[in-house]
Amino acid sequence: MIRFTVNGRSHEVDLEPEMPLLWVLREELELRGTKFGCGLGVCGACTIHLNGRAVRSCVTPVSAAEGADLRTIEGLGTRDEPHPIQQAWLDHQVPQCGYCQVGMQMSAAALLDSVPNPTDQDITDGITNVCRCGCYERIRSAIHGAAASVRHEEG
Amino acid sequence: MRITRRGLLLSAAAGGGAMLMGTVGLGMWVGAYDRRARQQDALGSSVRMMTQWIRIDDDDTVTLLGPHTEMGQGTQTSLLQIVLDELSADPAKTRYELAPADPAFTHSDAIQGMLAGEQDLSTWSGSLVEKLFGRVCELGGVMFTGGSMAVRYTGWRGIRRSAACARMMLVEAAADQLGVDPSELTTDNSAVVHAATGQRIGYGALAAAAVKLPIPERPVYKKPGDWKYIATAYPRIDIPEKVFGEPVYGIDTAVPGMRYAAIAPPPLAQGRVTGVANVPFPEFGLLGGAGFSGFAEANVGLGRGNVLADQFDARTQAAQMSTAFSVYYFFCNVGSFGGYQGIMYDAKNDVYYGASESRKDGQAAGY
Numbered sequence: 358m359i360r361f362t363v364n365g366r367s368h369e370v371d372l373e374p375e376m377p378l379l380w381v382l383r384e385e386l387e388l389r390g391t392k393f394g395c396g397l398g399v400c401g402a403c404t405i406h407l408n409g410r411a412v413r414s415c416v417t418p419v420s421a422a423e424g425a426d427l428r429t430i431e432g433l434g435t436r437d438e439p440h441p442i443q444q445a446w447l448d449h450q451v452p453q454c455g456y457c458q459v460g461m462q463m464s465a466a467a468l469l470d471s472v473p474n475p476t477d478q479d480i481t482d483g484i485t486n487v488c489r490c491g492c493y494e495r496i497r498s499a500i501h502g503a504a505a506s507v508r509h510e511e512g
Numbered sequence: 513m514r515i516t517r518r519g520l521l522l523s524a525a526a527g528g529g530a531m532l533m534g535t536v537g538l539g540m541w542v543g544a545y546d547r548r549a550r551q552q553d554a555l556g557s558s559v560r561m562m563t564q565w566i567r568i569d570d571d572d573t574v575t576l577l578g579p580h581t582e583m584g585q586g587t588q589t590s591l592l593q594i595v596l597d598e599l600s601a602d603p604a605k606t607r608y609e610l611a612p613a614d615p616a617f618t619h620s621d622a623i624q625g626m627l628a629g630e631q632d633l634s635t636w637s638g639s640l641v642e643k644l645f646g647r648v649c650e651l652g653g654v655m656f657t658g659g660s661m662a663v664r665y666t667g668w669r670g671i672r673r674s675a676a677c678a679r680m681m682l683v684e685a686a687a688d689q690l691g692v693d694p695s696e697l698t699t700d701n702s703a704v705v706h707a708a709t710g711q712r713i714g715y716g717a718l719a720a721a722a723v724k725l726p727i728p729e730r731p732v733y734k735k736p737g738d739w740k741y742i743a744t745a746y747p748r749i750d751i752p753e754k755v756f757g758e759p760v761y762g763i764d765t766a767v768p769g770m771r772y773a774a775i776a777p778p779p780l781a782q783g784r785v786t787g788v789a790n791v792p793f794p795e796f797g798l799l800g801g802a803g804f805s806g807f808a809e810a811n812v813g814l815g816r817g818n819v820l821a822d823q824f825d826a827r828t829q830a831a832q833m834s835t836a837f838s839v840y841y842f843f844c845n846v847g848s849f850g851g852y853q854g855i856m857y858d859a860k861n862d863v864y865y866g867a868s869e870s871r872k873d874g875q876a877a878g879y
Contacts, residue, residue: 390756
């Protein structure tokens, strides 16, 4: 038995320990907001938070989640109470096809948690996700926008 | 058989008559085509199609049943912007819905656009050409999104026309109801307005009467100066759901009892994988063992086969097997002589075996 919480809900699963976390989330827990991209931990479409840290869930075995707090896009924010990153994504009209954007937002939210006022270089270094539509410039300006709105709220 | 003068004349007359009747029959068949009615029939009596593509409910809700998917370029938003302007629709009560995969929603406007460009065929042909294209597109099942044709043709030719016609019908229905001339009426935010008396009737209240009116053959379009939505950076309607992880992509589709397959492509061009059962895999044991549920040929593309598996470990093995090219049978097209030849390929030792000797350079023996 492997125990962990996802978006604040406790789960207990009896699965092969090497099963990728992405499969557990999408198929066992039916949280399909998180996407499968490359399956190699490269593209970042499957990014989730594991104890607040952004991880590629397609290469993270479920055994690594024992006792962990996981967060997926379903727990990032809601339409009524969007996460600052989601609000910035709306304001800056970031997504095109949208497939990678869930992982992109999870990476960006984790980046803001560790670097509240990222520079362009911080964003380049911190966001290694791939967007096939090429929305990078809007992603960059949205991250700056989200950081500014958090500063404004805290200020 | 001898050809006589009389026989020739008689058969020519008979043939000409048959052609004439055929032409008349074809013309009637085309002329009877009614796109709005076809879409209404496809959706059933619980909804009301005002014109082609455009549904108006009693509660003022306008639904654009657009035949185009959204890949993120803003296609659906742009089509909606056209409706907002030409129909004077309230954006808060107007939505885009993907049309059902039904012949009544095929793209005659896109095909007309491909052939006629920006020219409006209805100005010289009445609606007969539109009807002909409608018939032909239904027969061909033409439904696609691409070629920069959604906004340019379906939108600018078809949906704009339908929206303008719907607006004229609603104005006429309001004129009947108020006993005034249509020229005294304007439209604003899903309502017809009579400025002289300050009366305002919502589209929902007019729709039942308006839908009984004939669809105008010569729609009057708004002038570019009166546009409020077209040619503006209108917020994309598909973005909110994408930001909250809600869209259902192909990979998110789940059906009861779904199984997972890995593609096992044959190593030779045009080979067809026809079976892997009962072939010993040293690494994985026997296919058909626990977790493997079968094999199915994917009938698209060149030489593809699928290995189906249920359990996680079997899925992993199936995926590995499909790329490792262990040992499996496949059939290879032997070229211009036609036919297929059974071949077995052992990837580990890179050896081909066949009914007769096979060559490693991609050509089966005997060719």
